[in-house]
Amino acid sequence: MAEHSLLLVDDEVNVLRALRRVLRSEPIEVRTATRAAEALTMLDAHPAQVVVSDQRMPDATGVDLLATVRERHPDVIRLLLSAFTEVDTAIDAVNRGQVHRLIAKPWNDDELRVTLRQAFEQWDLTNEVHRLDRLTRAQNAELQALNRNLEAMVQDRTKQLAQKNQDLRDAYVQTIRALAEAVDAKDSYTRGHSERVGVYASKIARELDFPKAMIERVYIAGLLHDVGKIGVRDAIITKPDRLDDEETAEMRRHPEIGARILEPVRFLADVVPCVRHHHEWFDGSSRGYPHRLSGDRIPIASRVILVADTVEAMTSDRPYRKGLPLERVVSEIHDFSGTQFDPTVASAFLRILEREGERFIRRDQKFDIYAFIEG
Ligand SMILES: [Fe+2]
Ligand SMILES: [Fe+2]
Structure with missing residues (x-):
């Protein structure tokens, strides 16, 4: 069967x-x-790519037939055979798009063949354009689906990664x-x-509006601030009485010991200075140790930990006394703000205490x- 089909109507x-x-x-x-x-x-019943119709027929005009063909089979190339006497109607039909071309009656054989070849070529071309168009659409749809898939996959993996990170961090x-x-x-008292x-x-x-990573670092440094006490004799740590000078000197080595213990741990690098300096005084006086740093030279996390450490120690029971009431803590922090404590940190603490009272x-x-950040 030929690839191209022609329907002649006369x-x-x-x-x-x-x-x-x-x-x-x-x-x-x-x-x-x-x-x-x-x-x-x-x-x-049998698709044709080109229809040639005579204009004057008993049951319909060629223009009407071709208009119907156009409605039912819009891709079919429509040619009208018309005598010179009908040329006005025919041109009108071409102009209204019902007919692609006219073939004059009587026709020239060679011209007719060329006209028909061109009609089939036109059909092929249009068909190819449609095919490519459909292909492009299909590929676009496929790409879009693929993109959606990829996006979902990336989201999924990101979620998994975030969960893994969270698990690692928790561990x-x-x-x-x-x-x-x-x-x-x-x-037992500590x-x-x-x-x-x-x-x-x-x-x-x-309260000081530190970024999330910094808040976490402060917490970790808080957890580890006294890790150096591992290196201090138990007899000194548990001694209920006042420490003598030598014992005090040994006790005061715990920030440095702690820093040394943590130094080899790469992911704790940021925490090491916070631990080392958690007993420095803000005024740089000799009551602070180990380096008598002052002001901004003391890591901010250390300054925060010093306040937290003091609050915790004062409010907890000791062998020689019960935990002290919060009013005592407030006056202590107040009195030593600017000497022992960074005033900014001290007032941040006092602000929270005003809000939370005993809940603190x-x-x-x-x-x-x-819960902290989002809560
Ligand atoms: Fe300490
Ligand atoms: Fe402590």
Whole structure:
């Protein structure tokens, strides 16, 4: 079967026969119809790419037939055979888009063949354009689907990664907590001290509007601030009485020991100076240690921890006294603001205390950076 099909419509069988003869050598399949209705039925049953219709037929004009063909089969190329006497109607039909081209009657054989070849070429071209258009659309749709998929995949992976990060961070904080607890356990009176210092310090850090990463660093440094007590003799740590000079000197080595213990841990690099300087005084006086740093030269996390440490120590029971009331803590922080404590940190603490009162030192508080920041 030829690739191209042509439907010829004319009520005069002689004309149809003549046309067939002209087209005999063309590589196309030719069908014929003598009535407009018949032509439409045939076209429904056997698609043709080109229809040539006579204008004057008993059951319809060629223009009307071709207008119907256009409605039902918009891709079909429509040619009208018309005599010179009908030329006005025919031109009008071309202009209104019902007909692609006119073939003058009587026709020139060579011209007719060329016209038909061009009609099939036009069909092929339009068909190819449509095919490419459909292909582009399909590919676009596919790409869009792929993009949506990719986006979903990226979101999914990001979520998984965030979860993994969170798990890792939790595990790391738990390890640090365990270490801090081990240190606190050296003395039954300091059980939970480090965790509470971490929590208090992180609350002050939040009050100071520190960024999230910094609040976390303050908490971790709070947990680890006394880790150096591992290197201090138990007899000194648990001694209920005042320490003598030599014992005080040994006790005062704990920030440096702690810093040394943590130094080899790469991911704690930021925390090391905070631990080393958590007993420096803001005024740089000799009461601070180990380096008698002052003001801004003391890491801010250390300044925050010093306040938190003092609050925790004062409000906790000791072998020689019960935990002190918050009023005592307030006056202490107040009195030493500017000498021992950074005034900015001290007033941040006092602000929170005004809001929270006893809740500030509630023992069951846990550090949760997410609850903290978003809550
Ligand atoms: Fe300490
Ligand atoms: Fe401490």
